[in-house]
Amino acid sequence: MDFDPVTETDPKVAEALEGETTRQEDTLAMIASENHASETVLAAQGSALTNKYAEGYPGARYYGGCENVDQVEQLAIDRAKELYDADHANVQPHSGTQANMAVYFSVLEPGDKILSLDLNHGGHLSHGHPVNFSGKLYEVEQYEIDPETGRVDYEMLNEKAHEFEPDIIVSGFSAYPRVVDWERVQETADEVGAYHLADMAHITGLVATGEHPNPVGIADFTTGSTHKTIRAGRGGMILTDEEHADAIDKTVFPGIQGGPLMHNIAGKAVGFAEALEPEFEDYMEQTVSNAKALGESMMERGFKLVSGGTDNHLILVDLRQSHPDVTGNDAADALEEAGIVLNANTVPGETRSAMEPSGIRIGSPGLTTRGFDEAEMREVGALISRVLDNIEDESVIAEVSEEVERLTDEHPLYK
Numbered sequence: 001m002d003f004d005p006v007t008e009t010d011p012k013v014a015e016a017l018e019g020e021t022t023r024q025e026d027t028l029a030m031i032a033s034e035n036h037a038s039e040t041v042l043a044a045q046g047s048a049l050t051n052k053y054a055e056g057y058p059g060a061r062y063y064g065g066c067e068n069v070d071q072v073e074q075l076a077i078d079r080a081k082e083l084y085d086a087d088h089a090n091v092q093p094h095s096g097t098q099a100n101m102a103v104y105f106s107v108l109e110p111g112d113k114i115l116s117l118d119l120n121h122g123g124h125l126s127h128g129h130p131v132n133f134s135g136k137l138y139e140v141e142q143y144e145i146d147p148e149t150g151r152v153d154y155e156m157l158n159e160k161a162h163e164f165e166p167d168i169i170v171s172g173f174s175a176y177p178r179v180v181d182w183e184r185v186q187e188t189a190d191e192v193g194a195y196h197l198a199d200m201a202h203i204t205g206l207v208a209t210g211e212h213p214n215p216v217g218i219a220d221f222t223t224g225s226t227h228k229t230i231r232a233g234r235g236g237m238i239l240t241d242e243e244h245a246d247a248i249d250k251t252v253f254p255g256i257q258g259g260p261l262m263h264n265i266a267g268k269a270v271g272f273a274e275a276l277e278p279e280f281e282d283y284m285e286q287t288v289s290n291a292k293a294l295g296e297s298m299m300e301r302g303f304k305l306v307s308g309g310t311d312n313h314l315i316l317v318d319l320r321q322s323h324p325d326v327t328g329n330d331a332a333d334a335l336e337e338a339g340i341v342l343n344a345n346t347v348p349g350e351t352r353s354a355m356e357p358s359g360i361r362i363g364s365p366g367l368t369t370r371g372f373d374e375a376e377m378r379e380v381g382a383l384i385s386r387v388l389d390n391i392e393d394e395s396v397i398a399e400v401s402e403e404v405e406r407l408t409d410e411h412p413l414y415k
């Protein structure tokens with residue numbers, strides 16, 4: 001890509017920009033929450049819209065000169081509504097966490113109660129973790145993954161809801177390889193009179209094409225990231241119905257944010273248009289097939305997958321049985337040396353710690369964007385296995401690096 005203006009005026013930053021583009025080009029990006037946005041999305045995000053203040057919403061801003069950003073934000077809103085069949089979309093949250101904060105601040109008072117999945121079982125910091133604002137402001141109770149099935153324990157969720165009487169139940173997860181049963185969570189929310197926030201986080205792309213059921217129209221609020229499987233500009237969004245639309249808009253601005261990041265909103269608009277094209281359906285279908293192929297290839301080599309497989313874009317590998325002496329961090333470090341970038345992750349029933357967990361989370365969205373098919377994902381599964389079986393062996397890591405180089409050369413990222 002072309003960083004000429006930066007190269008001339010700021011060679012140090014230019015060096016890092018070039019370095020990062022090269023790193024992405026030359027490695028296998030398998031962090032499940034990452035993806036490679038199109039050059040069109042990158043151009044929209046790197047545009048003059050970064051200069052513009054636009055507090056307010058299209059047609060009702062606090063500053064002049066907003067006609068162009070109004071057009072961009074309205075396009076992003078209309079496209080989000082179309083993608084998810086939503087009555088109302090707010091595309092201003094700077095991130096998924098800000099989107100969740102806006103939902104909490106719209107309907108909860110400090111001290112109110114949140115019921116959510118434990119972070120160690122695949123939940124998210126913003127679902128009530130003690131180090132996060134959500135855990136500091138609210139009283140939090142958590143449900144877990146059933147250790148036998150590796151799936152959400154909906155019975156535990158229901159029992160805890162009746163005991164704890166939460167004001168809101170949070171569903172939707174960051175490290176969960178299976179379909180989320182939004183309706184079952186909603187039934188519990190109805191029984192106890194709680195709001196339901198469905199945080200579709202990673203799976204915004206899968207939901208957009210119907211690869212995963214849509215929580216919009218079931219839950220009161222749906223939030224998600226716009227740069228993960230959906231591959232649009234970086235940030236978050238909130239989808240809701242007419243009843244909660246004003247409260248959400250007022251909470252996002254002026255409640256918790258000032259000027260919206262209009263360049264990112266332009267990236268969202270462009271990415272949402274791409275996601276409305278039929279090719280995006282093929283992309284999401286391939287992403288799921290690729291994750292399944294990767295998972296099968298690893299299970300054939302003796303790895304244990306949480307829940308025994310996947311329905312979505314990620315697999316969660318529990319290393320304790322197959323590689324008892326290898327921590328998730330050891331695995332991630334060795335794989336990164338070989339050019340395979342993923343993250344260490346806790347697994348249900350974690351016996352180590354969040355800082356030194358026993359699993360790795362592996363995603364298929366990035367490689368699928370580069371055009372990898374099932375056969376190549378199986379090959380990647382074999383490469384991961386080779387590294388983890390020979391974690392101390394530098395010659396194996398060097399051999400795997402060469403294979404990674406061949407695969408990345410065969411699938412160039414940015415022309």
Ligand code: DSN
Binds near residue numbers: 175
């Ligand atoms: N950082 C994201 C993830 O990797 O799942 C969550 O915000």
